[in-house]
Structures are given as structure tokens and as C-alpha cells.
Amino acid sequence: MIEVKGVSFNYPEGPRVLSDIQLAIPTGDYVGIVGPNGSGKSTLVRLFNGLLLPQSGTVLVDGLDVLNRRDRPAIRQKVGLVFQNPENQIVGTIVEDDVAFGPENLGLSTPVIRQRVDEALARVGLGDLKDRSPSTLSGGQKQRLAIGSVLAMLPYHLVLDEPLSMLDPTGREEVLSVVARLNRDPGITVVYVTHALEELLQSNRVVALSEGKVIFDGPTARFLGEGDLHRKLDLEVPPLLKIASGLKKANLLKGELPRDLASLVEALCS
Numbered sequence: 001m002i003e004v005k006g007v008s009f010n011y012p013e014g015p016r017v018l019s020d021i022q023l024a025i026p027t028g029d030y031v032g033i034v035g036p037n038g039s040g041k042s043t044l045v046r047l048f049n050g051l052l053l054p055q056s057g058t059v060l061v062d063g064l065d066v067l068n069r070r071d072r073p074a075i076r077q078k079v080g081l082v083f084q085n086p087e088n089q090i091v092g093t094i095v096e097d098d099v100a101f102g103p104e105n106l107g108l109s110t111p112v113i114r115q116r117v118d119e120a121l122a123r124v125g126l127g128d129l130k131d132r133s134p135s136t137l138s139g140g141q142k143q144r145l146a147i148g149s150v151l152a153m154l155p156y157h158l159v160l161d162e163p164l165s166m167l168d169p170t171g172r173e174e175v176l177s178v179v180a181r182l183n184r185d186p187g188i189t190v191v192y193v194t195h196a197l198e199e200l201l202q203s204n205r206v207v208a209l210s211e212g213k214v215i216f217d218g219p220t221a222r223f224l225g226e227g228d229l230h231r232k233l234d235l236e237v238p239p240l241l242k243i244a245s246g247l248k249k250a251n252l253l254k255g256e257l258p259r260d261l262a263s264l265v266e267a268l269c270s
Contacts, residue, residue, distance in 0.1 A: 001026050002048055002079070002157060002189070006057035009043055017043045018212045020057070027062075027156060030183045030190040032200040032220065035209035036234045041193045044209070045159045048191065049079035062156065077106075080150030082160045086142040095137075095145060096121065096130040102153045116152045124148040124178050140171025144178055151182070157189040158182060164199060176202065197230065198238035208233055 004023035010016040018040045025031050035041050046052040047059050050066040061078050064071035083089060092098030099120050103113045121127045124144040129137070134145060143163055150158065160179065164172045180202045183190045192203060200206055206223040208216035216229060223229070227245060230237055 001060075001062060002191070003060040004044070004047070004057070005060065007044075007047060007054040007059060008056045009040075009047065009052065009054050016212060018047075018054075021212075021214060023207065023214065023217070025157075025189060025191060027189050028183075028187045029205060030180075030203045031192065032203040032206045033191060033193045033209065034195060034197075034200065034206060034233060034235060036195070039209040039233075040212040041209055042161050045081070045161055045191060045193055048157070048159055049076050049081060051081065077153050078155055079157045079159060080153060080155035082143070082146050082150055082158070082163050084162045084165045086139070086146040086166075089146040089149065090134045090142065093133060094130070095126060095132050095134060098134060098145060099149050099152045102149060106153075116154070120148040120151040123151055123182065125174075138171060139167045140174035143167060143171065143175050147175070147178060147182075155188065157191065159191045159193075161193045162195070163192075164194070164196075195234070196236045196238075197224070197241060198236070200224075 002023075002025040004021050007018055007021040008016060009018040021044065033041050033044065043052060047054055047066065048061065050059075050072045053066060059066045061075045064075050064078070066072065066075060090098055091101050096117050099117045100113050103116050108116070117130075118127070121130055124147050126141065126144055126148060129141065134142060137145065146163075147158070147160075158179070163175055163179075167175065176199065179190055179192065182188045183202075190203075192199065194200065200220055200223070203220045206216065206218065206220050207214060208223070208229065210233065216223060216226070224241060225245070
């Protein structure tokens with residue numbers, strides 16, 4: 001579990017970015033974090049593995065405290081971070097070397113490293129490309145490589161900070177599919193930062209930030225129906241949700257808003 005307890009944060013000589021954040025993310029959850037630019041989303045998730053440290057309050061990861069220097073190495077193995085630009089996380093000259101980099105730095109034996117690399121590449125669908133140069137990969141493949149490199153460290157929690165912002169539609173689908181699969185099996189916690197509603201459809205919970213404060217924390221199904229909140233947060237609303245919201249207002253659709261076209265068709269036919 002990731003627990004954020006009364007956390008506030010500001011950068012040196014800057015305004016307060018986060019104010020008294022209280023948050024608990026159970027292991028295995030899939031949580032979307034949304035908010036406009038400058039709301040504190042990226043700052044918040046960087047606190048989860050001690051990349052940044054709170055000025056007040058603390059963050060606990062499976063009972064380990066980010067403010068305890070001795071706990072941080074274990075926390076950073078438990079919480080894997082994937083950022084917007086995969087190029088910034090690629091260090092190897094071939095795909096499998098990049099994935100092996102983290103385990104090698106843990107001083108693991110060659111057979112253990114080999115097993116971790118093979119399993120990580122299989123989970124992100126890059127096993128057949130292990131001998132390729134990362135420079136030859138597509139954007140979606142590079143982001144999957146970044147995820148694979150994190151998986152080789154065997155994290156319990158995976159944090160992705162707007163991982164699709166630099167990808168084309170094909171790459172976006174590739175990455176979303178991998179993330180959903182990892183959440184199901186082996187049950188990795190997913191914390192997913194975005195400003196696009198369509199990227200939240202796989203999540204079970206949404207946390208919305210505005211001006212460094214939590215203004216919504218609840219089920220994704222309920223958040224999808226909060227049109228006024230979407231506008232306040234300046235979120236991109238996908239066409240499917242616009243259509244479904246219109247049908248619901250016209251009393252042509254009952255229950256929760258559908259998350260995909262098949263669900264919409266089923267709801268209309270029921």
C-alpha cells in the first residue's frame with residue numbers, strides 16, 4: 001500500500017505545490033490521477049518513491065517511510081516510475097541490455113538477471129526484439145521497453161506519468177494494453193497520471209487535483225459522469241463519453257456511463 005499522510009510540498013523559493021494531501025492506494029489498485037497543468041500531479045507521484053521528499057507529512061510504501069534514508073533503496077525497488085519520454089530512461093545499446101541494467105546494479109547473479117530480463121520482455125511483448133537497438137523501435141515499443149526495464153526490478157507498484165503524451169494512436173493502445181495486463185496479472189498497483197479522460201477508462205478509481213489539493217477521490221464510474229468537474233479540470237473528453245453523456249441527459253441511457261463502444265451498444269439494446 002502507498003499511504004500519503006498530510007503531505008505538503010513546495011520547490012525552493014517557489015509557491016506551495018501540494019497542500020495537506022491525504023491518500024491511501026491499496027496494493028493492486030488501478031488509480032488515475034488527473035488535474036490541469038500545475039496542479040501537482042507529477043510532484044505527487046515523485047514523492048511515492050522518494051525522488052522528491054515532502055516538507056511536511058510523509059509517504060509510506062508498504063510500511064517503509066520515504067523520510068527514512070535507510071528505507072529508500074527498498075522503496076525505490078518497490079515503486080517503479082515511467083515518465084513521458086522513454087528516451088530519457090533508455091541506457092542500453094540493445095533492448096535486453098537496457099532491461100538488464102537495473103538488475104545488474106543490484107549485483108544479482110547472471111542466471112537471475114537472465115530470468116528477470118526474459119520475463120520482463122515477455123510481459124511487455126518485446127521478447128522477439130531483444131537483440132534490436134532501441135533506436136530502431138517505434139515510440140510505443142520504446143515506452144514498453146521503459147516499462148520492461150522497470151519490471152525487471154520486480155516492483156509492487158508501477159507509476160506512469162503521462163506515458164502516452166508522445167505516442168501515436170497505435171503506440172498508445174500498445175502501452176495501455178500492457179498496463180492493464182500488468183494490473184490483472186501479477187496484480188501490480190498502477191498509478192496513472194494523465195489529463196485525458198480516455199486514458200482513465202481502465203482504472204477503478206480516480207483522484208483529481210486542483211491547485212495542489214485533492215478535489216475528487218472516488219470510483220472511475222462516478223468520475224466519468226462529473227461533466228462540470230471535467231470542464232473545471234480542463235480534461236479532454238473522448239467522443240464516446242460525450243455521446244453517452246448526451247444520451248443519459250435525454251434519459252435514453254440508464255446506469256453508469258459505458259467505457260467502450262461495445263458497452264454503449266449493449267446498454268442501448270437492453
